[in-house]
Amino acid sequence: MEALDALINRVSCPRLEGPAPTAEQLEQMLQAALRAPDHGALRPWRFIITEDEGLVKLGQLYAAAARADDPTLAEARYEKYANMPLRAPMVITVVAVTREHPKVPVGEQMISAGCAAHAITQAAHALGLGAMWRTGEMAYHPQVEQGLGLREGECIIGYIYLGQRCRERRAPQLESADFVTRWEG
Ligand SMILES: Cc1cc2nc3c(=O)[nH]c(=O)nc-3n(C[C@H](O)[C@H](O)[C@H](O)COP(=O)(O)O)c2cc1C
Numbered sequence: 001m002e003a004l005d006a007l008i009n010r011v012s013c014p015r016l017e018g019p020a021p022t023a024e025q026l027e028q029m030l031q032a033a034l035r036a037p038d039h040g041a042l043r044p045w046r047f048i049i050t051e052d053e054g055l056v057k058l059g060q061l062y063a064a065a066a067r068a069d070d071p072t073l074a075e076a077r078y079e080k081y082a083n084m085p086l087r088a089p090m091v092i093t094v095v096a097v098t099r100e101h102p103k104v105p106v107g108e109q110m111i112s113a114g115c116a117a118h119a120i121t122q123a124a125h126a127l128g129l130g131a132m133w134r135t136g137e138m139a140y141h142p143q144v145e146q147g148l149g150l151r152e153g154e155c156i157i158g159y160i161y162l163g164q165r166c167r168e169r170r171a172p173q174l175e176s177a178d179f180v181t182r183w184e185g
Contacts, residue, residue, distance in 0.1 A: 001126045001127075001128070003126070006122060006125050006126035007122065009125075009171045010121065010122055010125040010171065011169040011170070012131065012133065013131060013167075013169065014087075014132055015087075015165075015167055016087065016132065016162065016163030017089070017163055018164065020090040020163060021124070021127070021129055021163075025127050025129065026049070028123055028127065029119075029123040029124055029127070029162075030120075032120065033045070033047065033094075033116040033119045033120050035119060036112050036118075037112060037115055038112045039103070039104045040101060040103060042099070042104060042109060044096055044097050044099075044112050045095065045113040045116045045157075046095045046097055047092050047116075048092070048148060049090065049092055050090065050092075051091075055086055055089075056082075056085075059082040059086060060082055061143070061144055061148070062081040062082065062084055062138045062141075063079070063081040063082040064143065065081075065141045066078065068143055069141075081138070085159075087161055088132070088161035088163040090161075090162040090163060091159050091160065091161055091162070092120060092160040092162065093158075093160075094116060094117040094120070094156070094157040094160060095113070095154050095155070095156055095157065096109060096110050096114075096156075096157050097113070097153065098110060098113075098153045099153050110157070114158075116157075117157050117160060118133075120162075121133055121160060124162055129162060129164065130162070130165035130166070133158045133159070133160055133161075134160075134161060135158050139157075139158065140155075140156070
C-alpha cells in the first residue's frame with residue numbers, strides 16, 4: 001500500500017478475527033514502532049506480545065482485578081472482563097518506559113511511546129491487517145500492571161488489538177480547515 005494512502009485512510013477495526021499476524025508481519029509492525037520520534041534516543045517503550053493461551057490469562061487477570069475492586073461482581077460481569085482480550089488473536093501491550101531526564105520531560109517520553117503505538121496501527125493497516133487501540137480501566141489497574149510485570153516508571157499506553165479485518169470501514173472525512181489557523185504575528 002502506498003504510504004500516504006495508508007496514513008490518510010487508516011481506520012480502527014473493532015472486530016478482528018484470526019489468524020494472528022505472522023512473525024514477519026509482527027516484526028514489520030515492531031520496526032515501524034521503533035521509528036517513533038524519540039527525543040534523546042531514550043527508547044521509552046517496550047512491547048508485550050500476547051496470543052493464544054496468553055489472551056485467556058490476560059482476561060483472567062482483568063477479571064480478577066475487577067473482582068478485587070468489587071467482591072460482589074456478578075458472574076456475567078466477571079466473564080465480560082475475562083473475554084475482553086479474546087476480541088483479537090493478538091494483543092500488543094505498549095508500555096511507556098519513562099525516567100527522569102534533564103532535557104526530556106516524562107510527558108515527552110509518553111508521547112514517544114504513544115507514537116510507537118500509533119505506528120503499530122498504521123503498519124497494521126498498511127499490511128492489510130486490522131488494529132484497534134484500546135485502554136479502559138484495565139490499562140490503569142495496579143493489579144493488572146503488576147500481573148504484566150510493569151516496573152517503576154512504566155505505564156500502559158494501550159492495548160493494540162490485532163488480527164484480520166472482519167468488516168471494511170471507511171475513514172471519516174474531516175475538513176482540515178476546521179482544525180487549522182494561521183498565525184502571522
Ligand atoms: C489512548 C487511546 C485509548 C483508546 N481507548 C479506547 C477504548 O478503550 N475503547 C475504544 O472503543 N476505543 C478506544 N480508543 C479509540 C479507538 O482506538 C479508535 O481510534 C476510535 O474508535 C476511532 O476509530 P478510528 O481510529 O477508525 O478513527 C482509544 C484511542 C486512543 C488513542
